[in-house]
Amino acid sequence: MQLREQVALAPYTTFSIGGPARWFAEAEDENSVVEAVRFARERGAPLFVLGGGSNLLVADEGFPGLVLHIALKGVEQKGDMFHAAAGENWDDFVSLAIERGYGGLECLAGIPGSVGGTPVQNVGAYGQEVSGTITSVRVLDLNHLTFSELPAAACGFAYRRSIFNSSHRGRFVVTRVSLRLRRNANPVLSYADLKRYFAGRATPPTLAEAAAAVREIRHAKGMLLVEGEADCRSAGSFFKNPVVPEKMYDEIAATAAFAVPRYAATRGFVKIPAAWLVEQAGYHKGYVLGDVAVSSRHALALINRGGATARGVVALRDQIVASVEAKFQVRLEPEPVLVGFGGDGQARSAG
Numbered sequence: 001m002q003l004r005e006q007v008a009l010a011p012y013t014t015f016s017i018g019g020p021a022r023w024f025a026e027a028e029d030e031n032s033v034v035e036a037v038r039f040a041r042e043r044g045a046p047l048f049v050l051g052g053g054s055n056l057l058v059a060d061e062g063f064p065g066l067v068l069h070i071a072l073k074g075v076e077q078k079g080d081m082f083h084a085a086a087g088e089n090w091d092d093f094v095s096l097a098i099e100r101g102y103g104g105l106e107c108l109a110g111i112p113g114s115v116g117g118t119p120v121q122n123v124g125a126y127g128q129e130v131s132g133t134i135t136s137v138r139v140l141d142l143n144h145l146t147f148s149e150l151p152a153a154a155c156g157f158a159y160r161r162s163i164f165n166s167s168h169r170g171r172f173v174v175t176r177v178s179l180r181l182r183r184n185a186n187p188v189l190s191y192a193d194l195k196r197y198f199a200g201r202a203t204p205p206t207l208a209e210a211a212a213a214v215r216e217i218r219h220a221k222g223m224l225l226v227e228g229e230a231d232c233r234s235a236g237s238f239f240k241n242p243v244v245p246e247k248m249y250d251e252i253a254a255t256a257a258f259a260v261p262r263y264a265a266t267r268g269f270v271k272i273p274a275a276w277l278v279e280q281a282g283y284h285k286g287y288v289l290g291d292v293a294v295s296s297r298h299a300l301a302l303i304n305r306g307g308a309t310a311r312g313v314v315a316l317r318d319q320i321v322a323s324v325e326a327k328f329q330v331r332l333e334p335e336p337v338l339v340g341f342g343g344d345g346q347a348r349s350a351g
């Protein structure tokens with residue numbers, strides 16, 4: 001285990017925001033993960049497990065404990081089963097699977113972050129969720145300091161949710177993800193954007209063409225990390241799409257001047273695109289508040305215009321949440337994980 005002190009966290013996040021970690025450990029194998037956990041415990045220090053840093057907002061004051069960066073590497077394939085170490089880059093893993101002729105992840109191309117983060121929020125995009133292919137997740141159970149293999153059914157997967165970010169938050173460290181992929185599968189083209197992209201084509205696209213299309217669509221929305229592009233300094237979608245009862249949707253639709261977009265959700269509920277609510281509440285694409293802005297390409301991403309602070313992001317977040325609630329009686333929930341903030345999502349006072 002490599003250990004450093006006072007390490008700036010901003011470079012480890014796609015937002016490029018955040019103060020230093022008191023301690024910072026890099027784990028390249030499972031023993032180092034245990035060693036780091038013990039180190040934190042001996043000092044009574046809080047622990048934060050860092051993956052790809054693509055879904056995080058780190059406080060300006062940083063994190064007062066140990067940040068454990070998961071750098072475990074390696075992908076093993078046995079037939080249609082793939083076992084990927086948590087520290088592998090997600091998009092590289094998707095590309096590898098497709099190169100080998102396996103489908104199931106093509107719509108999840110171009111998502112920044114690491115493999116280990118994907119089961120935590122059950123990453124999803126363009127008609128697929130990782131829970132559709134994950135068979136089990138190898139974890140370190142922090143209650144007993146033992147490793148175990150949690151079958152998918154025990155992970156409680158739902159929209160942007162699992163036991164890892166809800167009922168058992170903070171209990172497990174993901175070290176490996178096992179997925180069953182489908183050899184020579186046809187790409188899933190259920191999402192409207194993808195259907196539009198391939199409309200009029202006589203032959204179905206290959207997995208690689210579908211993945212390339214997803215990357216292109218993500219790029220147009222500023223949801224692909226491209227070095228040097230300002231709109232990419234974000235944590236992707238900043239809010240979850242709220243799932244509301246049908247009745248509430250009808251009430252909103254009754255007051256709106258034109259059709260309110262909706263996605264299917266579980267029976268009796270409707271998912272409303274948060275981006276639409278944000279725009280209707282007055283925050284158009286490109287809306288600026290100091291060094292923070294609503295992305296000019298997608299209203300659901302807040303971006304760091306350069307030099308932004310976590311405090312600045314929180315200020316815009318609070319304004320948007322208040323405006324959407326006042327207009328629609330819907331309370332938006334942020335999607336990124338907050339690190340170094342108090343329980344209310346407000347920054348801790350320094351020191």
Ligand code: EPU
Pocket residue numbers: 124125126127191193221223235236237238239240241261273274275276277279285297298299300335
């Ligand atoms: N819309 C707007 N303004 C915008 C963008 C979108 O009003 O600037 C409305 C439109 O009505 C549009 C609808 O929102 O039809 C949906 O937009 P989009 O297809 O871009 O998807 P989304 O619901 O905003 C979700 C995920 C994304 C994922 C896409 C594609 C969440 C919180 N976000 O976004 O995931 O890539 O679908 O599947 O579920 C992420 O989680 O970080 C992320 C990027």
